[in-house]
Amino acid sequence: MSLEGKRALITGASGALGAAMAERFARDGATVLLHANSRPESIEQLAATITAAGGKAECHVFDLRSDEACAAACTRMLEGGPIQILVNNAGVHDDAVLPGMRAEQWHKVIDVSLNGFFRVTQPLLLPMMRTRWGRILNISSVAAIAGNRGQVNYAAAKGALNSATKALSLEVASRGVTVNAIAPGIIASPMAEAVFDAALINQMVPVKRAGTPEEVAALAAFLVGNEAAYITGQVISINGGMI
Secondary structure: OOOOOOEEEEOOOOOHHHHHHHHHHHHOOOEEEEEEOOOHHHHHHHHHHHHHOOOEEEEEEOOOOOHHHHHHHHHHHHOOOOOOEEEEOOOOOOOOOHHHOOHHHHHHHHHHHHHHHHHHHHHHHHHHHHOOOEEEEEEOOHHHHHOOOOOHHHHHHHHHHHHHHHHHHHHHHHHOEEEEEEEEOOEOOHHHHHHOOHHHHHHHOOOOOOEOHHHHHHHHHHHOOHHHOOOOOOEEEEOOOOO
16 A cells, blocks of 8 residues: 655654654654654654654654644644644543543643644645645544543543544535544553553453454555545544453
8 A cells, every 4th residue: 555645743752653654654654743742862863763764754743732833833834734634632631530530631632632623624624725635533432422531621632533534524525535443442552551450451351362463554554545545524432352
């Protein structure tokens, strides 16, 4: 599958999942635009790895919680041409049961996952549509479909992203742009390992293991490629049979 000539922005590329998608897209020929905010050194290292392997990558550091920062970053990125692949991957956890959740915990999680989607997608959309080819991929979560104790804020943000996926897909389908969401379950990463031990994964996941970032990246690579042109408005789970 070739993504040659495509520019692909991946928000939250400093995490395990974002990095795996970036490496896969670069291997398939895309120029990957790597976003981070709090850990810019991570995407710098990732860009060096991609470049060393013969791929093309550039780094963009900005805060998804800021209207001004996102607008300025999108303007800078568009100077290199339209972005035809956009992966809204950035998200944060700040878990607490709702009776004990602070207002700032609620607003931070919503702001990054949901408002961040708007702040990046909206300014990049018209240039993408003018090319009559585009792929928008929103990274959701099993928590948005099945719920999860202590994650009402996260489930709300990702659930809203699922609904936005379906609505936006209807607006842009006639212009050759697809919009889909991936809802991962437990995916191996430092964050997941801090929450789920092997016994708990064995109990929760029918296939008895965590997924890998590379497995999610393979699904993402298919959805942003030419062969997935007839798939849009879908929320696709990858969770080892959890639900």
